Amino acid sequence: MKIKAGIIGATGYAGAELVRLLLGHPQAEIAAVSSVSFEGKAISEVYPSYYGLCDMVCQKAEDVVEKSDVVFAALPHGLSQELAAQCREQDKVFIDLGADFRLENEDDYKEWYGGEYLDKELHRQAVYALPELFRENIKGKKVIANPGCYTTGVPLALAPAVKGGLVELQGIIADCKSGVTGAGRGLSQNTHYPDLNEGFHPYKVASHRHTPEIEQTLSHLAGSRVKVTFVPHLLPVNRGILSTCYARLKPGVTAEQLRSAYEDFYRDEYFVRLLPAGKCADIHNIKCSNFCDISLHVDERTGTFIAVSAIDNMVKGAAGQAVQNMNLAFGLPETVGLTMVPAAF
């Protein structure tokens, strides 16, 4: 029998991508969907790509919870905590694509998001679910905090180096470039076609909310407090995040040692593709897939390690990773429903 999946916030971009992935999942089916803005409307009315394939009508959130074994929430931050509580009461698995359960330290949440943790016990049950880094913690959990997009790409690029003690922990820089879907379906002048097309600019320089989440993950890997200078930019493409990460090499560390550490770390990871030496990660190559491509570079002249990762912000950076987490939570192989081949062009 298939897993019954419900999607709360199904008409946002992450929700819509969940629809696409779950329609193709051989062991899950969409039980119900909800959307505050489009209640009573069909998903395919909002996304004509789905016409004839998912004409399901948006219901109320509580109806979705009731009909589902697993509930995906793709909501603005602050709206997931109550929903998580409902799911716990009814013993449903809850996978949150928002930020409410990602930060362990409530003070960080207060500082960066301006909210507070309503039910601290619930937060204790929650697990931060980046499978490649924290797989063992995730199994058996029912409140699952799905990482954000930058916060998936940057830690995957740096994890083996940081965990292996191969780079200095001071002075790490993450210069990231994201496709526009990262900004969501909501209209803004910033994402109006003529204003963005043929443009390119940084935004929220050193002040983006993903900063503490990236630092939390890297600190866990390092075993000590890591700070990061994080500068996101907006790319005139639909999908994809390229993260160019810089760290100073520890004295004596060689390019070969780094490569070998990455090979060991990611050897059994289906979704991480460590590129051969001489290649560069490119968002072109992972579109609509759950892969994270990583290329490694060393600037011998300045003693700098440069790790570049490419993910699809909507898949590995959101809906795909959420499905990967669903697979983990339900004891399925992690790759089920996620083996689509990225298009060559």
Added chain:
Amino acid sequence: MKIKAGIIGATGYAGAELVRLLLGHPQAEIAAVSSVSFEGKAISEVYPSYYGLCDMVCQKAEDVVEKSDVVFAALPHGLSQELAAQCREQDKVFIDLGADFRLENEDDYKEWYGGEYLDKELHRQAVYALPELFRENIKGKKVIANPGCYTTGVPLALAPAVKGGLVELQGIIADCKSGVTGAGRGLSQNTHYPDLNEGFHPYKVASHRHTPEIEQTLSHLAGSRVKVTFVPHLLPVNRGILSTCYARLKPGVTAEQLRSAYEDFYRDEYFVRLLPAGKCADIHNIKCSNFCDISLHVDERTGTFIAVSAIDNMVKGAAGQAVQNMNLAFGLPETVGLTMVPAAF
């Protein structure tokens, strides 16, 4: 046991798209691939999207034929005839994505392509395989001429109107707009990024080689000779063809009659999505899928019928239709391996 599929010309765009589709096909597997330009090189060296997923090395064409039950040829015109003969000798199914077997009339081939039919018996065995229009002819055939891209989009847009006698056969116009992959992987100034980006222009105005193929199909449907004014344009996007087709309404024909004819004609076609009244076909909605979306419009003021179709030139316009034809040839349901959901953005 899976169908063993071979791809000749696997490093061109249509060949590479076949790789993607066949990797995801549950009842076929890629037996071998060949490429003149990249013999000895891995497919994933040419298309890094496939890294780790298809690292198969390009062999010689004859080796591919030998190892395969079905041979797909994605070659420039003129190169398929000999290959088809080899396949017939070894009793392999041959599916030609090139133009060599598409035109029934050798004079048309001579006029538009400048070549001739080397083995006329072979041409007699060949079938023109646009399944939605000629399904019955295709079954059991072993030399299959897969239609071109424009020549799929335009006839699907017009078929019910032409076959149903609802429009005048004189004065039909097909104003088509294609994504750049239609021009192939070969370099040209025309498809150099800065020359094409933010540009848009027609090309081969009223002189494109797909003209006689479109006319052949429409003439079959009409039961009499149809001529078409065909003007292709180059769109600054990767994939997709939008065909805006114009025909004068026969006296007294209404929009309702037209819609009803289209509904009847395409009722059981999985891959044709007739859009509701008021919607417009958009290449955005069929990317990387085998769907053909069609919208219908009537200009009452001028008595003009306007049918608009959208296909992915690389899927329904090439590799996807070829896989659909393979399914037909091997007695599988036509949709096997082709049910991917087009992304919403």
Added chain:
Amino acid sequence: MKIKAGIIGATGYAGAELVRLLLGHPQAEIAAVSSVSFEGKAISEVYPSYYGLCDMVCQKAEDVVEKSDVVFAALPHGLSQELAAQCREQDKVFIDLGADFRLENEDDYKEWYGGEYLDKELHRQAVYALPELFRENIKGKKVIANPGCYTTGVPLALAPAVKGGLVELQGIIADCKSGVTGAGRGLSQNTHYPDLNEGFHPYKVASHRHTPEIEQTLSHLAGSRVKVTFVPHLLPVNRGILSTCYARLKPGVTAEQLRSAYEDFYRDEYFVRLLPAGKCADIHNIKCSNFCDISLHVDERTGTFIAVSAIDNMVKGAAGQAVQNMNLAFGLPETVGLTMVPAAF
């Protein structure tokens, strides 16, 4: 002394483009600008491209009128009539980039725009100002209706053929493709970057408001009532309109006759570039300039004439033509301030 120019609606796209052109005009200067949405804000706050070059603050419309010799209005339809009256009272030249004064027949305005003519005398004074076609009418006029974008591109493509009686007047088709700036600065789902990027679709098929304006112009040229099937499409580029226009050749008319008619008609027109035989008009080549490139094609097989024009919708299709009209109204050479060379890429 320089002409004092005022811009009402300066923060919309057409208004902003007027700012750019007037800043570079050697014989005019911007006296004042207004904007309902951004009153009290600097133009360069809205358009950072102008930072340091035009930091003028948006005032009230009446202040702009008072300070100006010529008033450009770039407003949604329906808002220009009152303003025109004010300008007439104060004897200012009024150039309307909106639709209020374009249609001679009030019934057409009622049907397509749903409004009415408040001051019929004012409308009698107004002139429809497409200089290449109606130059003589414009001189000395003070209420100037600047044509729309499609309504510039289509008539310029067809004028010599229609006026010269070389094509049939029945069955003319204009298949037009416009860049996104044509949809304006206002936000809509349609022009949200991820929804439009890599997409392409028709809109307002056979029902766009520019239809009666195109027909009015062609009817004047033909000397009899002309109807047109007009289908606009939205291109994923910022600027440019390509109009592919189809008309049946009158019996016996040759490609040479057509070319010769076009050469005669446009011989002295600086802004119309008739391309050599064999070339195709491309929006790539006229970006940010006031040029209209035209290419001519004949489909001998079907007896169809195909004229293709390319303009920048914001320049020749809006602000540039408005400046050209200002030059005409003030007795300057038409090309002053409009001789910028379109970039090669």
Added chain:
Amino acid sequence: MKIKAGIIGATGYAGAELVRLLLGHPQAEIAAVSSVSFEGKAISEVYPSYYGLCDMVCQKAEDVVEKSDVVFAALPHGLSQELAAQCREQDKVFIDLGADFRLENEDDYKEWYGGEYLDKELHRQAVYALPELFRENIKGKKVIANPGCYTTGVPLALAPAVKGGLVELQGIIADCKSGVTGAGRGLSQNTHYPDLNEGFHPYKVASHRHTPEIEQTLSHLAGSRVKVTFVPHLLPVNRGILSTCYARLKPGVTAEQLRSAYEDFYRDEYFVRLLPAGKCADIHNIKCSNFCDISLHVDERTGTFIAVSAIDNMVKGAAGQAVQNMNLAFGLPETVGLTMVPAAF
């Protein structure tokens, strides 16, 4: 009398952009152009944007030299030295857009370009001409090395901080993103439309030839040897370079001190626009203009200074700066012919 300007290599992108700028220059005129690949062809045949505006035919290089007061060379490296010698003999001003005269240290040239200095005296006469930084050196010089694109954007972003001793000289990182025209007009798979569109990747990581040139400039400003980690990326847009530059703040240095240093440094520079606090530089805002927009950011949490510059790689990064240098060399105001307003969209 106008300055007679010749362009050698006029059909490459930098050469073509020179054509555009010189056509609009009120005190210069194009005397002759040359191109090895297109000798005997008109510029407008290669770049149809210039049709009717510059139909000049490409001649031999020596003829261009003879007819000109100033010779611009836009050639691959290694080809300018002999030409410079010819110009010196005939007492023409020589402005080299290539790399042959940029590096003071011949060893750097050997290491990064693999060539050598044929005429050392000539190299001694040459001046590295980034006017905002080295204006005084340029006056009166006749062999002018025009800087490269990255090598303009990065130093302008960092100069006041480096010269003012406000940042550490170790650990400077320049993460740069360039539009595709930077790769030139020559065809490559990399810049084939479908391979690049919707993609984004770094290239020549920590090994790009502009590295020693950037370091040379920063070292002059600092008064001591500066090394830089330089990582360029390829953006899917035609024009523009955004350089995100990172440097550690010296202890105690504040955001206000930095801003004040930049204001002082660039107060009188027309082409540098220091953006107000809170704004971010964007390549969207400087297209086709000679401006360099700079925004300043401080990450207090990590003690990092982030300076972001945006230039048009073809204008301030090539042809525009070359015209600025011509103006300097001929005693004209630097801004003549370069005051075009960047389009708002």
